[in-house]
Amino acid sequence: MHEEEVLGKAYDARLMRRLLKYLRPYRWHVAFGIVMSIVISGMEALRPYFTKIAVDKDIASGDKVGLLMTALLFLAVLVVRGLIQYANAYLTQWIGQRTIFDLRMEVFRHLQNLSLKFYDKNPIGRLITRVTNDVEVLNEMFSSGIVMVFSDVFTIAAILYFMFTMNLGLALVSLSVLPLLFYGTFLFRRKAREAYREVRLQIARINSFMQEHITGMLVDQIFNRERKSFEKFSAINGAHRDANIKSIFYYAVFYPGIDLIGALSIGLIIWYAGANALEGTVTIGTVMAFVQFNEMFWRPIRDLSEKYNILQTAMASSERIFQLLDDTSILSAPQTPAPFAHVNGEVEFRNVWFAYNVPSDGVQSPEWVLKDISFSIKPGEKVALVGHTGAGKTSITSLLTRFYDVQKGEILIDGMNIQHVKPQDLRRHIGVVLQDVFLFSGDVKGNISLGDSSISLDRVKAATRVVGAHRFIEQLSGDYDAEVKERGATLSVGQKQLLSFARALAYNPRILILDEATSSVDTESEQLIQAAIKKLLHGRTAIVIAHRLSTIQNSDKIIVMHKGEVREMGTHQELLSQNGIYRRLYELQYKDQEVKAPLA
Amino acid sequence: MKPLLRLLPYLARYKKTLTLGILTVVGSNLFSIVQPLFLGYAIDELKAGIESKIYVTSDLMLWAGLIVGFSLIAGFFTFLTRQTIIVVSRHIEFDLRNDLLSHVQKLSYSYFQNKPTGDLMAHATNDISAVRNVLGPGIMYPSDTILTFVLVLTMMLTRDWQLTLLALIPMPLVSIVVYRVSKIIHDRFTERQELFSKLTTRAQENLSGIRVIKSYVREAFETDEFKKLSWEYMKKNLVLAKVQSLLWPLMFLLVGCSIILTMYFGGLRVIDSRMSIGTLSAFMSYLLMLIWPMIAFGWVLNLLQQGAASMGRLTAIFDTVPEIRDTEKTNHSLTDIEGSIEFRRVSFTHKYAQQATLRDLNMKIEKGMTLAVVGYTGSGKTTLVNLVPRLYDVTEGELLIDGHDVRSYPLALLRSSIGYVPQETFLFSDTIAENIRYGLDNGDSHIRDAAEISQIEKDVAEFPKQFETMIGERGITLSGGQKQRTSIARAIMREPKILILDDALSSVDTYTEEEILKRLKNFMQGRTSIIISHRISTVKDADLIVVLDKGEIVERGTHDELVLKGGIYADLHQKQLLERELEEM
Known part of the structure; x- marks a missing residue:
């Protein structure tokens, strides 16, 4: 929240250069847009010119036909200008939309490539904001912003051109108030910016107060603290009000001030015209045209503050976006990856050390999650990982799929160090079934195939049949096309698990990692799940973080993890007789299941 | 627009200032409306001068001076308008936000659940700010607009009504165009917003499921899907742009037509000497003065709509009656609490829940006794203790304190007699002292005593500014155990008659836990306490231990009794012994 409140610089050349790069593919469109705005600006400046012709030429000479012609010509110019203006407005929107589409896809693609280490550090809510709102903010700058700047500059240039060619003296006189205007605007901008900053600061304080006190409302109420909290809030709220009132003052002075300077300029035009009228250098039409020029000249300058805000928010957003794009927590893929099309499924951990965070100073020793882990699994073997929470079981599975890299030692599959192959190639051979089943909103078949077109509907159906999920799926309305809500909200825990088994099976991996769910389900689902696990593991190398006694008893080897180390290894019976950690874990976690689940 | 009526009482508070504000609007309009006339006179004068070759500078100077002078006066009035109407809107914004918070503070626990x-925060900022727009700009611009419109029209009509009507032919079109086009824009905008939320949802799902996506190497597919949505969203934007881009060119074209009509027909009049060139110039200036009101009209309508919608949302909050509050049943003659608690056939069902969370609880805790509650997660322990300070009210049966129904006590008396340490420790980003004192005015020695009992004092001594150290975002980060101990000190500080510890020692190591329990024992003499814990070590000395399972009391007795009984408690005891062994291996 707070990070979003920070008000950065309004203009940063480095950021701007980088932003402009995104316009490169559309540079001809931009150029065309600029040309159109020049034409529009020129036509805009023609308006007072027509007034002058009508007054000085047609009206002065009593030429009614001429006046009609001038009026019609004026109308024609207006219509053409309207058309170009429309085309230009659409074109600029088009440019802006294309550009942010490109940028959004770049951010999204980058996010797909970032490693899990990055996701551990960054709250998802913030990342979503980058892809959505932050990119959105840039639209305004890319579309209207850049072309508008040109348009304003050219409008001013065109007005200046007409003024000076029409009457040099009058032009100089009416522009003599400009320094006053610039100084006033500059002063206002500075003051208004300070006030705005203060307002934002107070808003941020209101927000964090609300956030804290609504979350902690229970405490406030139980401790009878409402009154005191209210007083505190009222003080912040008051500071916010005062900051606003301060900024009102600046606006209250600025707008009438600009009007006054405009009036001053008109007064000067009249005065100068009067002084020079007799020499015949100033005509009535010229005076009227100048009055209109005067009004036209003021508009772009008045709009300045709005453009300034666009620029400022764009800078802040782009800074955050670039920060994300510059994050390089991407796993290093080997330069020349070894081919990895087929694997037998032999897995070996060789003296593996791992920590999630390595202190950057290099002096402090990292908090090791895994210490000198070694074990090997033959193709087709089933291994159960057991241990207390925090013993390092999940870390082992995350390392095998290369979500993280080890600090010391190596992990081998079929004798090949997994760092020598492309992570994607590696992961294609490993199926992962996590404890928390993640379902996407969409339909049932999409949640099993995950959009892989090589997985046919028949294969999806076959997979669900093997794990016994087809029964409940066929009862859903629309069976395989049945809607799945966000996170599978309408499905039961057991059903979600069966779906995730089917998903893993459809992908037919050589190696399977299964993190058994601890959540209890009804007896019927439990039977289904146990049967499904058996089929799922059949014929594959499997590493199971086991919570079910049946799974453990059926595995070829049990690895007992304790405080980041492998402490015991063997079969169920061997380990039980050792009277060590496993025995205690068994008594603590699994023994009850013997009574509860006699099926095993 | 109806919800906006709720604002009348607020406006009434600032009647005088607002009246003054409206008067200044009149003032500024009167002084700016005549300026085009002065310009017109000056032009006529100039023309006459050129034709008659008589030097006229001094007269022109008068008009020029009047234009500047009147602009100055009009500007001063405009300044005053903003300083009154807009400032008042900020005052009302302040009042509204204060009222919102103080109302929210009264709402019950279940409301916040x-x-x-985020919603409440949005109400306090976005909605209130939308309402503020109605009060400030929403009052200032319409009054200004209407007045300008009327004055300009009068000026024009009295000069030449025919030309006025001719010039104004395109004007109704302007309003119709603005109205129609903004309707289409609104519809397309809604469609666009829908797609935007789809896009957001897609991004959110993708990022939340990144583990699955990476495991199954689905990055490319996900990118494709996102690309499709993104592209569609872009298309929708361009469809919107097609109408949106139409608005301004069309407006300018119509206004331009007005000017051409004026120029042509006005010009004919000047040629026929039925109108002076100065009047024509004034007409043109007046037309330009009308453009802004036209635009402002649509804009203000929009503001009012948004403001009404926001006020509607705020009203919904203001109209929420707190479920738990002092009512006519409150017995104000009760002024003291001793601390004996009795549950009499107490059942509790959460709103909208199908099953009861607590079922038919019966127990009595005498003043000075300690009750311990154990049970699995979700067995109803927290709900049970939440009934005592009336975070919830029982749905069946009675909860008695000193023999009176808990609902007959004034809420403030009840809660100030209870020291509650919630399961989720909540500390504010403030100093340690403030967090412990938490609104009490006791001297600092009390803070020290409380901190000593809860064993946070030693930790505090090592903090940079001891008790004055800030914690939270702008200060140091406390460990889970330190937070819990601070939270305990806060409860002790109030010298409560009833102390409730809801799993409040879970992050404290066993040694410190023992130290705290030892000191608490002393402190709790004559006070009643209810302790929830997963740890046998925390509860073993309690006078009464009850085991909750699925909302019912399934075992009750002392530690020794329950261990002998061989039920859930004994099992828990057994497992914790094993775990301790495992810890040491």
Whole structure:
């Protein structure tokens, strides 16, 4: 929240250069847009010119036909200008939309490539904001912003051109108030910016107060603290009000001030015209045209503050976006990856050390999650990982799929160090079934195939049949096309698990990692799940973080993890007789299941 | 627009200032409306001068001076308008936000459980700010606009009504165009917003499921899907742009037509000497003065709509009656609490829940006794203790304190007699002292005593500014155990008659836990306490231990009795012994 409140610089050349790069593919469109705005600006400046012709030429000479012609010509110019203006407005929107589409896809693609280490550090809510709102903010700058700047500059240039060619003296006189205007605007901008900053600061304080006190409302109420909290809030709220009132003052002075300077300029035009009228250098039409020029000249300058805000928010957003794009927590893929099309499924951990965070100073020793882990699994073997929470079981599975890299030692599959192959190639051979089943909103078949077109509907159906999920799926309305809500909200825990088994099976991996769910389900689902696990593991190398006694008893080897180390290894019976950690874990976690689940 | 009526009492508070504000609007309009006339006179004068070759500078100077002078006066009035109407809107914004918070503070615990914090924050900022727009710009611009419109029209009509009507032919079109086009824009905008939320949802799902996506190497597919949505969203934007881009060119074209009509027909009049060139110039200036009101009209309408919608949302909050509050049943003659608690056939069902969370609880805790509650997660322990300070009210049966129904006590008396340490420790980003004192005015020695009992004092001594150290975002980060101990000190500080510890020692190591329990024992003499814990070590010395399972009391007795009984408690005891062994291996 707070990070979003920070008000950065309004203009940063480095950021701007980088932003402009995104316009490169559309540079001809931009150029065309600029040309159109020049034409529009020129036509805009023609308006007072027509007034002058009508007054000085047609009206002065009593030429009614001429006046009609001038009026019609004026109308024609207006219509053409309207058309170009429309085309230009659409074109600029088009440019802006294309550009942010490109940028959004770049951010999204980058996010797909970032490693899990990055996701551990960054709250998802913030990342979503980058892809959505932050990119959105840039639209305004890319579309209207850049072309508008040109348009304003050219409008001013065109007005200046007409003024000076029409009457040099009058032009100089009416522009003599400009320094006053610039100084006033500059002063206002500075003051208004300070006030705005203060307002934002107070808003941020209101927000964090609300956030804290609504979350902690229970405490406030139980401790009878409402009154005191209210007083505190009222003080912040008051500071916010005062900051606003301060900024009102600046606006209250600025707008009438600009009007006054405009009036001053008109007064000067009249005065100068009067002084020079007799020499015949100033005509009535010229005076009227100048009055209109005067009004036209003021508009772009008045709009300045709005453009300034666009620029400022764009800078802040782009800074955050670039920060994300510059994050390089991407796993290093080997330069020349070894081919990895087929694997037998032999897995070996060789003296593996791992920590999630390595202190950057290099002096402090990292908090090791895994210490000198070694074990090997033959193709087709089933291994159960057991241990207390925090013993390092999940870390082992995350390392095998290369979500993280080890600090010391190596992990081998079929004798090949997994760092020598492309992570994607590696992961294609490993199926992962996590404890928390993640379902996407969409339909049932999409949640099993995950959009892989090589997985046919028949294969999806076959997979669900093997794990016994087809029964409940066929009862859903629309069976395989049945809607799945966000996170599978309408499905039961057991059903979600069966779906995730089917998903893993459809992908037919050589190696399977299964993190058994601890959540209890009804007896019927439990039977289904146990049967499904058996089929799922059949014929594959499997590493199971086991919570079910049946799974453990059926595995070829049990690895007992304790405080980041492998402490015991063997079969169920061997380990039980050792009277060590496993025995205690068994008594603590699994023994009850013997009574509860006699099926095993 | 109806919800906006709720604002009348607020406006009434600032009647005088607002009246003054409206008067200044009249003032500024009167002084700016005549300026085009002065310009017109000056032009006529100039023309006459050129034709008659008589030097006229001094007269022109008068008009020029009047233009500047009147502009100055009009500007001063405009300044005053903003300083009154807009400033008042900020005052009302302040009042509204204060009222909102003080109302929200009265709402019951269950309200907050069903309402996302983000929503409430949005109400306090976005909605109130939308309402503020109605009060400030929403009052200033319409009054200004209407007045300008009326004055300009009068000026024009009295000069030449025919030309006025001719010039104004395109004007109704302007309003119709603005109205129609903004309707289409609104519809397309809604469609666009829908797609935007789809896009957001897609991004959110993708990022939340990144583990699955990476495991199954689905990055490319996900990118494709996102690309499709993104592209569609872009298309929708361009469809919107097609109408949106139409608005301004069309407006300018119509206004331009007005000017051409004026120029042509006005010009004919000047040629026929039925109108002076100065009047024609004034006409043109007046037309330009009308453009802004036209635009402002649509804009203000929009503001009012948004403001009404926001006020509607705020009204919904203001109209929420707190479920738990002092009512006519409150017995104000009760002024003291001793601390004996009795549950008499107490059942509790959460709103909208199908099953009861607590079922038919019966127990009595005498003043000075310690009750311990154990049970699995979700067995109803927290709900049970939440009934005592009336975070919830029982749905069946009675909860008695000193023999009186808990609902007959004034809420303030009840809660100030209870020291509650919630399961989720909540500390504010403030100093340690403030967090412990938490609104009490006791001297600092009390803070020290409380900190000593809860064993946070030693930790505090090592903090940079001891008790004055800030914690939270702008200060140091406390460990889970330190937070819990601070939270305990806060409860002790109030010298409560009833102390409730809801799993409040879970992050404290066993040694410190023993130290705290030892000191608490002393402190709790003559006070009643209810302790929830997963740890046998915390509860073993309690006078009464009850085991909750699925909302019912399934075992009760002392530690020794329950261990002998061989039920859930004994099992828990057994497992914790094993775990301790495992810890040491």
